[in-house]
Amino acid sequence: MARAALRLGVRALALLVFVSVALLPLVSSDDGYRHCEGVVRGWADASSGRVKDGDKLSLKDLLFFLHIPRTGGRTYFHCFLKKLYTNAQECPRSYDKLRFDPSHPDCKLVVSHDDYSLTSKLPRERTSVVTILRNPVDRVFSTYEFSVEVAARFLVHPNLTSAKLMTTRVLTKSRAVSTLDIWPWKYLVPWMREDLFARRDARGVYKVHSSKKVNAYDVDDMVMPLHRYINDPVAHEIIHNGATFQITGLTNNSYFDGAHEVRHCVRKHPDLGRIVLEVAKNRLDQMLYVGLTEDHEESARLFAHMVGAQVLSQSGTLTLDLKEDLPIETDSHPSMEPEDEETNGHLHTWLAE
Ligand SMILES: *[C@@H]1O[C@H](CO)[C@@H](O)[C@H](O)[C@H]1NC(C)=O
Numbered sequence: 001m002a003r004a005a006l007r008l009g010v011r012a013l014a015l016l017v018f019v020s021v022a023l024l025p026l027v028s029s030d031d032g033y034r035h036c037e038g039v040v041r042g043w044a045d046a047s048s049g050r051v052k053d054g055d056k057l058s059l060k061d062l063l064f065f066l067h068i069p070r071t072g073g074r075t076y077f078h079c080f081l082k083k084l085y086t087n088a089q090e091c092p093r094s095y096d097k098l099r100f101d102p103s104h105p106d107c108k109l110v111v112s113h114d115d116y117s118l119t120s121k122l123p124r125e126r127t128s129v130v131t132i133l134r135n136p137v138d139r140v141f142s143t144y145e146f147s148v149e150v151a152a153r154f155l156v157h158p159n160l161t162s163a164k165l166m167t168t169r170v171l172t173k174s175r176a177v178s179t180l181d182i183w184p185w186k187y188l189v190p191w192m193r194e195d196l197f198a199r200r201d202a203r204g205v206y207k208v209h210s211s212k213k214v215n216a217y218d219v220d221d222m223v224m225p226l227h228r229y230i231n232d233p234v235a236h237e238i239i240h241n242g243a244t245f246q247i248t249g250l251t252n253n254s255y256f257d258g259a260h261e262v263r264h265c266v267r268k269h270p271d272l273g274r275i276v277l278e279v280a281k282n283r284l285d286q287m288l289y290v291g292l293t294e295d296h297e298e299s300a301r302l303f304a305h306m307v308g309a310q311v312l313s314q315s316g317t318l319t320l321d322l323k324e325d326l327p328i329e330t331d332s333h334p335s336m337e338p339e340d341e342e343t344n345g346h347l348h349t350w351l352a353e
């Protein structure tokens, strides 16, 4: 297990890249560089609190599953965490930033797309963090596909106005958490939805395009092509370095006020990204567990040993037979975050209550 953990660890670090958007000269004739360097270094120094090495491998009172979108985290949530923790132990509304209440007395599990800065709301020294990483290219493809998939559900409506209106009505009535409440989908889905309707309006509802050879990533008259999507400022803001920013608490969903300045400095001066990457690596190093989407089976086994066994032993249920094989899908292309229950056909409900 230790060797397996190490192997996964090394690959996890390799996956964590910082995507430099443009190559700037190392020190441009200032251009705010010095200021930015100070900002980023100052943040990095303040972020490098360390835990004793021996300590990080034992499960603390609270488990924070930092769910990076499109890494298969929902499978872990439903197949493992939901089985290990009772409903009462799950912190209420943990995916839902607006209503999330970590002060709930008995809760032991937080699962969220919120970034690492959420730990500032949690009892840090009593919290263990776990996450899953995925090859960034696959993660970006998957993000595109999921944006299209969820947005396309709204096309049952005659026009954008009616789609928006219906959503608001359903959302206020239902108590379920919708994809539209959750970062990053609350930005990515409406953006894609608007674009889908515009393309449909432009081609006219009755002119159904049916070219013989269709490249799913380039169907201009129906969907924003992949290359447009990934080069858009919105994608730059929340997808490209999304995983790295989530682990460092620097997403535009951060609880840390200074996140925006640090993020903007790093985008303006990409070489400062190295500093962010170091912080991210340290964070990963201090987590109880880091899984890899690509190494599904090994990751799941490791999860059972590192997390599952400890949760059970702490809850006094020492019945897990670790030699028994876990039922694991050996699909070479595991389906990420499978279709969920839907409300009224167009809402993607993440958590039933
Ligand atoms: C959108 O569709 C609804 C329902 O069919 C219709 O009442 C409304 O006039 C439409 N709005 C626009 C701007 O076309």
Ligand SMILES: *[C@@H]1O[C@H](CO)[C@@H](O)[C@H](O)[C@H]1NC(C)=O
Binding pocket: 187, 233, 234, 237, 238, 252, 253
């Ligand atoms: C986060 O990024 C999206 C996409 O660029 C943007 O629409 C949104 O306003 C940003 N949110 C914050 C809080 O900055």
